[in-house]
Amino acid sequence: MGNFEILDPKRHKDLCVNDGRGSQYGDQIMYSLAYPFEFRALQAEYPLLFKKSEESGQFQAIALFGLAPEENLYLSDAVWQARTLPLSIRREPFLLAERRIEASDITQDFVVSINMDHPRVQLPGGQPLFLADHSPTPYLQEILGHLRAMQEGYQQSQQFFTALEQNRLITPITINIPLQEALELSGFYSIDEARLSELDPESRQTLARDGWLESAYMQLASLSQMSGLIQRKLKSTASERPS
Amino acid sequence: MSSSVSRIVIVGGGSAGWLAAGVIAATYASDKTDNGISVTLVESPDINTIGVGEGTWPSMRRTLERIGLSETDFLTFCDASFKQGTEFFNWRAADTSSYTHPFSPPLAYDHCNPAPAFLTLSDDLRFDQTVCPQTHLFKKHQAPKQITSAEYAGASNYGYHLDASKFAEILKKHCISQLGVKHVVANVRDIVSQDNGDIAALKTDRTDPIDGDLFVDCSGARGLLIHEHYNIGFKALDHLLFNNRAVATQVPYATPESAIASCTQATAQENGWIWDIGLTTRRGVGYVFSSHHQSDELAIETLHRYVQNARDETAVGQLPSRVISFQPGHRSAFWHKNCVALGMAAGFIEPLEASALVLVELGAAMIADELPPHRAAMTRVSQRYNERFNYRWDRIVDFLKLHYILSDRAESYWQDHRDRASIPESLIEQMQAWSYRTPWHDDHYHADEMFPSASYQYVLYGMKFKPTQPTPAYRDFQDRLNQSFRIFQNVAKDGQKLEQAMPTNRSLLTKIGQYGLKTI
Numbered sequence: 001m002g003n004f005e006i007l008d009p010k011r012h013k014d015l016c017v018n019d020g021r022g023s024q025y026g027d028q029i030m031y032s033l034a035y036p037f038e039f040r041a042l043q044a045e046y047p048l049l050f051k052k053s054e055e056s057g058q059f060q061a062i063a064l065f066g067l068a069p070e071e072n073l074y075l076s077d078a079v080w081q082a083r084t085l086p087l088s089i090r091r092e093p094f095l096l097a098e099r100r101i102e103a104s105d106i107t108q109d110f111v112v113s114i115n116m117d118h119p120r121v122q123l124p125g126g127q128p129l130f131l132a133d134h135s136p137t138p139y140l141q142e143i144l145g146h147l148r149a150m151q152e153g154y155q156q157s158q159q160f161f162t163a164l165e166q167n168r169l170i171t172p173i174t175i176n177i178p179l180q181e182a183l184e185l186s187g188f189y190s191i192d193e194a195r196l197s198e199l200d201p202e203s204r205q206t207l208a209r210d211g212w213l214e215s216a217y218m219q220l221a222s223l224s225q226m227s228g229l230i231q232r233k234l235k236s237t238a239s240e241r242p243s
Numbered sequence: 244m245s246s247s248v249s250r251i252v253i254v255g256g257g258s259a260g261w262l263a264a265g266v267i268a269a270t271y272a273s274d275k276t277d278n279g280i281s282v283t284l285v286e287s288p289d290i291n292t293i294g295v296g297e298g299t300w301p302s303m304r305r306t307l308e309r310i311g312l313s314e315t316d317f318l319t320f321c322d323a324s325f326k327q328g329t330e331f332f333n334w335r336a337a338d339t340s341s342y343t344h345p346f347s348p349p350l351a352y353d354h355c356n357p358a359p360a361f362l363t364l365s366d367d368l369r370f371d372q373t374v375c376p377q378t379h380l381f382k383k384h385q386a387p388k389q390i391t392s393a394e395y396a397g398a399s400n401y402g403y404h405l406d407a408s409k410f411a412e413i414l415k416k417h418c419i420s421q422l423g424v425k426h427v428v429a430n431v432r433d434i435v436s437q438d439n440g441d442i443a444a445l446k447t448d449r450t451d452p453i454d455g456d457l458f459v460d461c462s463g464a465r466g467l468l469i470h471e472h473y474n475i476g477f478k479a480l481d482h483l484l485f486n487n488r489a490v491a492t493q494v495p496y497a498t499p500e501s502a503i504a505s506c507t508q509a510t511a512q513e514n515g516w517i518w519d520i521g522l523t524t525r526r527g528v529g530y531v532f533s534s535h536h537q538s539d540e541l542a543i544e545t546l547h548r549y550v551q552n553a554r555d556e557t558a559v560g561q562l563p564s565r566v567i568s569f570q571p572g573h574r575s576a577f578w579h580k581n582c583v584a585l586g587m588a589a590g591f592i593e594p595l596e597a598s599a600l601v602l603v604e605l606g607a608a609m610i611a612d613e614l615p616p617h618r619a620a621m622t623r624v625s626q627r628y629n630e631r632f633n634y635r636w637d638r639i640v641d642f643l644k645l646h647y648i649l650s651d652r653a654e655s656y657w658q659d660h661r662d663r664a665s666i667p668e669s670l671i672e673q674m675q676a677w678s679y680r681t682p683w684h685d686d687h688y689h690a691d692e693m694f695p696s697a698s699y700q701y702v703l704y705g706m707k708f709k710p711t712q713p714t715p716a717y718r719d720f721q722d723r724l725n726q727s728f729r730i731f732q733n734v735a736k737d738g739q740k741l742e743q744a745m746p747t748n749r750s751l752l753t754k755i756g757q758y759g760l761k762t763i
Contacts, residue, residue, distance in 0.1 A: 052391035052761065054390070054391060055390070056390060056754070057390035057392075057758050057760060058758060165761070168762075170763060
């Protein structure tokens, strides 16, 4: 949810947005959307999984930060301990929204919106969005770049998952976490490694040509980050325990 | 003549015929391979199919999955909705009484019998709501699953409400295009017999004779093969279950967003009961009654009154209604020689508890699973089939009759239902047992049970049945009660979780139309 306003140089000329990291800025989240073109960079830091959108039931890729709702094990005070962040995190609190044009079926008109209720807006201080001549600041320009990239990522995702579903390459996975209190994450999906390796040459070639084979292997490779995430969890529970 | 059984010929293209074709053809490789099986369906161009029941059991999920139909395609094509049970109104004299028979068993039913503990509680409590979390979904018309659920999977158990003619149509398309079923449109004119009395071939008015090794009669109440050719006896059941007529109509929704009920609603009337089934596009409503007790005119009047008073809908004008008459009962044998009858050709009884389609599913599954490879093995299979389905019919009759004998309604129709002469002996015996103890898993030892003991509990205690004799003094009685009370608390918690998580039927079905469900 949120209270979104269409970004306007006049209306928002004095508005500042905090670009720091920390739980006070809404970074305390378990996962965030990831797009196939990000997989190569993200797999070096996070487990990448698939999850169905609760709105549409369609598959989406996500980068996993924690093992429980509102848990981000990469966050330590004001530092996000990773070399790279998903675009869907970096663009906060902005959104590219579809604008419905009255009396027209064409809805491919996108406007930049900002969530005025987001803590990055609500908390004092931060980066200005516009210069005196109403042109965007370098900070906002960077954000606009992220939003455009996400728009492409959204379309890329749809093609990626269509290809995976056609080849029945998605499988549900249950992640068992060997903590003191055994934890089980469900509702997540992954590439079906066995099926991927048995894929007929023709389908495989098509997937390779479209770039999806690389994305598939990147997702599989990212699963090795799971142990790192569990280490972080063990460390955080150890530090919480009174000595 | 070959004695192998490899050519299956189905007569009749209603939902029974196409379900049978789908199940058999999905089970075996086609005749283009060695030992393959061919499935041919002959359908008359002149006979309209009659939609037998628009409610299914949860078993339909497995059947459709077995056939290989996508749940998304099925739901959207058939205007189908989710059915999570039956909700009974006014089956007792108190005119505000209601209870449900949900598809999910009571919580922890595999190891804990909830009934003894329930019977110690206040009379105001409802059995279904005390023992079954699923019932929490009914009030706000919520769905048994979410848009993120896989096809055929659900958080609660469910079957479907469907448009029966569209159902036959989508099965037909799937059978022909995906499963290699041969479709012949012709009228059967004559039957060619073998020396041993088996059917050798069907002669039609517009094709070469259709040879076959096994013939499945899905020709409807007419029973083209089982009755007209073999003249197999009919076991009438109208002395036990009197309903033999129905008036049916379709009711539009007030708005496209109107709620779709989670259960079939069954409202008792003076001389029968009215079904009310919510599809996505309309409701199907009908009054099934006994012609010995009331005229068609009065039945139509009752139905129209019901439609105008029905919950939350704007009044509708006079709706066209059609009268269907049927003779309740079934063949004394279903499989004779190399012919087996399914659907209305096998038998029909009033739609209470929607037993029509499930019997087709069970019959088709048994034909497919136990298809004898050669003629010599068929006689034994047919004997087993007949034993099994006679048993199933008896259990259906008992369970349906139970709904009536527990009523205290005063009309003569209801009194006649409670006349001892109209109650099967097997049910009287059961009722004697239940006068001092509650139904439990071992009551029926048969592998082919139609209704689990939980269903009997839902009806007995939904109808406020009380044991008439003292409970035996079980040594661990108090421990059992305490265990049940803990489970009842979990029912409330689980029910609330379901309420919070599940969308309404309407919103989920709209989303499925828009996005579809995934297969995983």
